[in-house]
Amino acid sequence: MLPFALLTFCALIQGSLGDVKRDGQLRLSETDLLKELSDKVQGRLYAGLPYAQACWSSFNSSACESVKTNYLNETSRFDTFGGHINTQWETCQATGDQCLLDWEDPLDPAPTSSQSCQLGSISDHYIDVREPGDVAAAFDFSRKSGIPIVVKNTGHDYKGRGSAPGSVALWTHNLKNISYNPQFVPEGCVSPSPGVTMEAGVQWGEAYEFAEANNITLVGGLDKGVGTSGGWLMGGGHGALTNTMGMGVDRVLQFKVVTPDGKLRVANACQNEDLFFALRGGGGGTYGVVLESTVLASPPVTLQVYVVQWTKPNATLTSSLWSLLVENGLKWGEEGWGGFVNDVSAIYLSPNLDAVRANASMAPLIAFGEEIVERGIEGATLLVLQFPSWGAFFNTFAGDNSAAIGANLALASRLIPKANFQTAEDRSQLLSALLKAHDLTPGLRFLVSPPTSYPGDGSTSVTPAWRDSIYHITLISTWNWNATEVQKKEQYQLASRAISYLRDITPDAAYSNEADVYEPNHEVAFWGDNYDKLLQIKQKYDPEQLLDCWHCVGWNPNSRRFACYL
Ligand SMILES: Cc1cc2nc3c(=O)[nH]c(=O)nc-3n(C[C@H](O)[C@H](O)[C@H](O)COP(=O)(O)OP(=O)(O)OC[C@H]3O[C@@H](n4cnc5c(N)ncnc54)[C@H](O)[C@@H]3O)c2cc1C
Ligand SMILES: *[C@@H]1O[C@H](CO)[C@@H](O)[C@H](O)[C@H]1NC(C)=O
Ligand SMILES: *[C@@H]1O[C@H](CO)[C@@H](O)[C@H](O)[C@H]1NC(C)=O
Ligand SMILES: *[C@@H]1O[C@H](CO)[C@@H](O)[C@H](O)[C@H]1NC(C)=O
Ligand SMILES: *[C@@H]1O[C@H](CO)[C@@H](O)[C@H](O)[C@H]1NC(C)=O
Ligand SMILES: *[C@@H]1O[C@H](CO)[C@@H](O)[C@H](O)[C@H]1NC(C)=O
Ligand SMILES: *[C@@H]1O[C@H](CO)[C@@H](O)[C@H](O)[C@H]1NC(C)=O
Ligand SMILES: *[C@@H]1O[C@H](CO)[C@@H](O)[C@H](O)[C@H]1NC(C)=O
Secondary structure, three states, X not given: OOXXXXXXXXXXXXXXXXXXXXXXXXXXXXXXXXXXXXXXXXXXXXXXOOOOOHHHHOOOOHHHHHHHHOXXXXXXXXXXXXXXXXXXXXXXXXXXXXXXXXXXXXXXXXXXXXXXXXXXXXXXXEEEOOOHHHHHHHHHHHHHHOOOEXXXXXXXXXXXXXXXXXXXXXXXXXXXXEEEEEEEOOOOOOOOEEXXXXXXXXXHHHHHHHHHHOOOEOOOOOOOOOEOOOHHHHHOOOOOXXXXXXXXXXHEEEEEEEOOOOOEEEEEOXXXXXXXXXXXXXXXXOOOXXXXXXXXXXXXXXEEXXXXXXXXXXXXXXXXXXXXXXXXXXXXXXXXXXXXEEOOEEEEEEOOOOHHHHHHHXXXXXXXHHHHHHOOOOOOEEEEEEXXXXXXXXXXXXXXXXXXXXXXXXXXXXXXXXXXXXXXXXXXXXXXXXXXXXXXXXXXXXEEOOOOOOOOOOOOOOOHHHHHEEEEEEEEEEEOOOOOHHHHHHHHHHHHHHHHHXXXXXXXXXXXXXXXXXXXXXXXXXXXXXXXXXXXXXXXXXXXXXXXXXXXXXXXXXXXXXXXXX
């Protein structure tokens, strides 16, 4: 991290800070404004640097060795300001400016000999956020300078909303406090519930560890690195327990958030209720910068877990497995099962059935597992397991099921409603669409994680389609460091084309955080009939649009912060 003097120098050599002249008024120069900002944040303003920069100074240096070894390491990426999990968001896709290694072989020296290292869309500067005043100072700076600000937490965003060219970032990663109060009362409310308060930088791996130590259950996703209070929570984050225990937005009791007017506000069911509604599904990076959230803590759960897998991809087997899952999709959804499925495995878990009832419910999957083991299919395995807690399950299964790290990757997804499971014809149409999508993009997964049997309290702002859905289907396409602009576009189009097999047979509904970057009708797909209200609340709290992000509520597609998108 560079102190301010060097930082100014970097800004000059990068030469990419925006124009601050407005209306011919005498204004402080950018350098003066940055100096003022740096003072207000006690010097915690640093230059943004590309994750792999060390490799351009010397490919054999120890600093570059560490970049090469850790290029696909999630922890190393989220611990580094310039690191993003999907690396095209470190680049300027539109100009080709980047500083990427070859993710298929990080030891490959070709990128460093054929390209220069450029900042791409990584923010020119970032604030290591520690207190509300840091955020207020950044809003003030952006208002005076016209320079966009972005919020970067863990860098997991699939739609590039944690970076922007020529911006100043608020890095929330180092806000790590976490505490448990069995009698938490939201400020201004009266009734207590068990609550865990987490600062914005806390990540799910840390939260689950804390939950284990405190004999409680927290509902989060399957990746240790995703943040608990940022994009995940505000954008409709969910996990395998969501079917029975709700989405993140169902379980949040209170936010502390700095709004664009610089005020630290408490949002809960008893004050700033409109903001509370908006933060419960309206998306990250839109209404303010959340500094902490308090979420409901539940008693520990015993999990019945079923795993069926084999090693070698085989279209016949994939089709048989998926057919079985779709046939049982509605029943299992209504019984509370959660799970993860790809073309060679299915993992299902239940927190609410005992072993006998779980076995009865999963009989078709057990029979399938027994059959592939009996037939000697390579690597065929059937496991029937019990875990004493979510944390114990997570520690056993999460490592292998985490998504791709360090690649350039386009994702697309779809929520599949109950309607697609009603008749034999519906189910066969769904299976066929899934298989066709998989033919184009073999990384297709079923996340059995919508709140199918969890009605919610009617005051969240995600699309109501979530509660009517059985699966959240995701698929991906990738490209290498040296892809041309045309080749990158082709990969986004491939993801779009593959998901359109499902789009064609479902209403417009998708998980905003894992949607196609070019999702058609995105307002409806992410928010349904909540959109108009969300837009009004956006205009109330952020009238100058100091916050903005791709396909976010009230976004301005012409903003220069989106100059790097294709
Ligand atoms: C490997 C991987 C696994 C995943 N697994 C799951 C899963 O199991 N379940 C699931 O639901 N989702 C999952 N996701 C999706 C994930 O929830 C989103 O990528 C989410 O946007 C990440 O939020 P973040 O705060 O961690 O990351 P960031 O990329 O840092 O932030 C995401 C967005 O939120 C905004 N934001 C972040 N922090 C704040 C804040 N404090 N205040 C205001 N705005 C903020 C940012 O500006 C940005 O717009 C996964 C993603 C990846 C890459
Ligand atoms: C870097 O290391 C590789 C293998 O260890 C070696 O072949 C190469 O010559 C080295 N390059 C430089 C510039 O030292
Ligand atoms: C990943 O990076 C982290 C932090 O940089 C490090 O502690 C860890 O050992 C690395 N993991 C592996 C498998 O190398
Ligand atoms: C963490 O939060 C708890 C509960 O609010 C508080 O008592 C404690 O002082 C905080 N710790 C730090 C280091 O801020
Ligand atoms: C954990 O909590 C459960 C119920 O909330 C309780 O029955 C159990 O005794 C607790 N276990 C420990 C080790 O405290
Ligand atoms: C796929 O599995 C089927 C059995 O379901 C088997 O007959 C076939 O040979 C396998 N195909 C390949 C390519 O392994
Ligand atoms: C559930 O089924 C598995 C696999 O057939 C079996 O090993 C286990 O004993 C059964 N459990 C119960 C409680 O019936
Ligand atoms: C891209 O780079 C890889 C390895 O670095 C190389 O094999 C491939 O041929 C290159 N592709 C193009 C289109 O240049």
